[in-house]
Amino acid sequence: MISPIIFTVSLLLSSACHAAVQDFCVADLTAPQSLVGYACKKLETVTVNDFVYSGLGVAGNTSKLKVAVTWVTVPEFPALNGLGISLARADLAVGGVFPIHTHPRATEAIIVSEGKITAGFVSSTNTVYYKTLKQGDVMIFPQGLPHFVMNAGATPVQIFVSFSSENPGLQVLDYSLFSNDFPSELVAATTFLDIPQIKKLKAFFGGTG
Amino acid sequence: MISPIIFTVSLLLSSACHAAVQDFCVADLTAPQSLVGYACKKLETVTVNDFVYSGLGVAGNTSKLKVAVTWVTVPEFPALNGLGISLARADLAVGGVFPIHTHPRATEAIIVSEGKITAGFVSSTNTVYYKTLKQGDVMIFPQGLPHFVMNAGATPVQIFVSFSSENPGLQVLDYSLFSNDFPSELVAATTFLDIPQIKKLKAFFGGTG
Amino acid sequence: MISPIIFTVSLLLSSACHAAVQDFCVADLTAPQSLVGYACKKLETVTVNDFVYSGLGVAGNTSKLKVAVTWVTVPEFPALNGLGISLARADLAVGGVFPIHTHPRATEAIIVSEGKITAGFVSSTNTVYYKTLKQGDVMIFPQGLPHFVMNAGATPVQIFVSFSSENPGLQVLDYSLFSNDFPSELVAATTFLDIPQIKKLKAFFGGTG
């Protein structure tokens, strides 16, 4: 009565093995990236440490920039590969600002764990939704919409961030326009900004042209 | 020998009926929109005219704006509901410009059918990809990335546009920042633009604050 | 030179309107739920308050249960409808345990913001991955796999939780087996547990049969 069951174990395990690799697919960062992510690390080499990331307990260094981001996406935490979620920690010193940016491939949810912020986004009907948030408040920025976060208080801000993709992407408006070789005349023609303003910000953000 | 087959017709047709409604789902624009689109118009009321849209043969009116877009998305062409594609025609008079904008939910492909343009986009590593295109050239703007198109010639431009979604969305940078009640101080703090520049463009685009 | 641009605003805005509702779809919880979620609240009635949830700053009440969960999913925060993400806060008093459970429709990521836990999951090759985590550590539980979290320290634990779906689902092993009218004989036959153990836990969890 017992032995049959023990046989059952091996029977069913063998039939399950091929499926198990798809419970998760810890990224092999050395393999070429496909349209949908990385190839899977061999199951035999996966340990619990692949599923644990340490380091969100420490604030990023805001001494120089007033803002810092600690990313927990596939490159930092390969176990997220294919699982449709990623994280970050954002720290803002007093006066710190995350300028307008978008995440082309993810909705962002923030939890204010310390301090006070003003945060907002602009919809594609050009409505601006912004509000001042306190510790314990949550706000979401729907996928692909430009948004910003700034410290609105007199104390440092700590935010826990979640994304609806392991690969949210990031596009910062000022860097798109002013940190590269986008010719000033083209920027002017396609943004209606004045050339002197463009030149000033290109100098500021290390752009040329 | 014949009659059985004729019976087969009714047999198989009856079993197919319930499926047919999903060959297509012509939008009932009067029904509430769900996460994934509109409810389906009753199959009995669908005719070939639901699958045909007329009007891309005529240029939009560029006399005032130098640019015009004729959209062929679900509201104009309800048959596209759920089919993952939409179209447009863009006309640019000499000197016409489509300023930097994004489509949050679609890749855009353009075919230059008349004239000469300069078009480009910015990737999320802030690389600018732009080029001057002639009649017959195709260019793509990957989903969610800011891009622009301008007439680069001495003759009118006609472009046929395809989107990888029936609902591509549209977000124009200048309108997001300058056509609404986004407070100038917040715009300045989150874009690093100077207040006078912001005020000038808000006046220009009808914004307040 | 200015007026044309102002015309452009109305031109492009009108063409964008129909798309905007799909930037987000704040759930109308009074509408029937479809396969993919709720119908969208009318855009005109949406305000910034729809995108903000307050209340994760306060610990749940662990005085009776030693554990408490504050959920931030679609019913509590309708703006998440269709956005593929949800959140929760978990509090564990000293000795508190979240027993083995699964989320059938989401991967879970946890951030230990206070205290020390032991957490783990079982893969479908029956490997147990568990570890003791400290403040600032992150762990993930891949979609559909049974997992647990217990306070492993001498102080209260606070955890911020993210899910890769706005509707993760929850199935707790003990409630599936012992809190309902699942006949004890069937439970015994399909789990190999002994009847007295089953009866004891049914009494414990309010089950019958």
Next chain:
Amino acid sequence: MISPIIFTVSLLLSSACHAAVQDFCVADLTAPQSLVGYACKKLETVTVNDFVYSGLGVAGNTSKLKVAVTWVTVPEFPALNGLGISLARADLAVGGVFPIHTHPRATEAIIVSEGKITAGFVSSTNTVYYKTLKQGDVMIFPQGLPHFVMNAGATPVQIFVSFSSENPGLQVLDYSLFSNDFPSELVAATTFLDIPQIKKLKAFFGGTG
């Protein structure tokens, strides 16, 4: 020590309720069909009988047609709504043939449970893959490809069919061309068939024009 746990039951159950409706979505066939299927029957009204379909134990009536299909898709078995699978039973008398047809939205897998068949499909590189199968053999027809099944033996055939969609669709070549009002001249021009052949089959399949 017991009461806390009993409290836990209600605590976690309440938080799980909203999710449960999405374990399944038994179709309310009276509601309008959306792009993705039917609205969900109220959870309170769902019983085990919603998850059971009886009737595949009886052969369809092949006395007239030599072939019969018993469909188990959403209209016959509403519990399949949204679950991505459907079934059918096919019976073929001696000499019975299922003519060339496609399922636009599903891959089909067949299990020959009785008898002997010749079955095949044509790929989009126009390769014909066909073989004679015996009882216990499985064959698949990839999504959207034209395929056929015929009784290749001297005894009745029974086949169990599975589809990778709850709504596979069905399009039979002969009915598409010959059972409707598709003008013979248009059929001839677009298929290169001869008019007499077309007229003969239109008479055969009840078509006009």
Next chain:
Amino acid sequence: MISPIIFTVSLLLSSACHAAVQDFCVADLTAPQSLVGYACKKLETVTVNDFVYSGLGVAGNTSKLKVAVTWVTVPEFPALNGLGISLARADLAVGGVFPIHTHPRATEAIIVSEGKITAGFVSSTNTVYYKTLKQGDVMIFPQGLPHFVMNAGATPVQIFVSFSSENPGLQVLDYSLFSNDFPSELVAATTFLDIPQIKKLKAFFGGTG
């Protein structure tokens, strides 16, 4: 008039070739598995035999275990790669039981082709749905929900099984808890089972700790 058409053949074939490989993607089991499955076997090497699997006509060996499963998933039938469906045959001798288990990535549909069973599943609101089924009955187990099947008659049972994924996965409750090195104290703390019961079942299922 003929030759042009013959030219048309080569013209259109060449344009179709690149697409054909995506009609199907017979798995190359020797290639590394990606997030979404296996790489495709070269089209030139694919024959009709890749689309046919033989062996469901024979009962599995239930002499020792009272139950047996013959799996037809990607490893046994590589043509299923990417097609979203897989199959199995289950045999249960008199008294045979498939204990509570889940398929994390698929809905299961069963057809009772011989004998009489009792089958059921538990929803995430902890409702138990179970019933006794006879030959010809169909039952579904929605994705990710724990379910069981037992022979409820005095004769052998034969079941044909379909899954809504080529890779359904399998997780058997007893093996998750009792066939591995999951420490008994952790199992007790997270399941509320008594240590003696755990030790007894660990001995039974070959577990340690």
Next chain:
Amino acid sequence: MISPIIFTVSLLLSSACHAAVQDFCVADLTAPQSLVGYACKKLETVTVNDFVYSGLGVAGNTSKLKVAVTWVTVPEFPALNGLGISLARADLAVGGVFPIHTHPRATEAIIVSEGKITAGFVSSTNTVYYKTLKQGDVMIFPQGLPHFVMNAGATPVQIFVSFSSENPGLQVLDYSLFSNDFPSELVAATTFLDIPQIKKLKAFFGGTG
């Protein structure tokens, strides 16, 4: 005040780099094709020329065939890999016809840029939807449904085509039946066409058997 911001540039750029490769995935056509497409060309080697395709300004050669297609899918334009859209240009001389065919994996939208056509498709309830279209008209053919296009005027026709997939596939009815080694007896048995008609078309389309 400036230097911090300049630091921000490098900080955020580094965090964005890993995401950028997923803005687009220009196909490396030399890599093996996966279920979902090609591996990505290295980002460093991508230039604006990867995003531009030239050649739709020239009519295909219809002198022999009366019809010609210029395809712009992944093999011709690798930047489309993974972007869910592809294009083509179709030219029809007077009397030119594209016979009945399907695209198994895409909806097709056509824009008549010159001339006059008759176009149509057949739904899976065997309804024929066809109409004569003039320059500037748009028509859609829903995914997987058989359709045709013929020149209905006295002048050449030029059509711009868009597909809702970068890999639409193509299956032409006549080639599926008559251009290969599909045995005439099997074709007859599964289409109800007469053997002489089949033999005539096999001779016509270069088929055997």
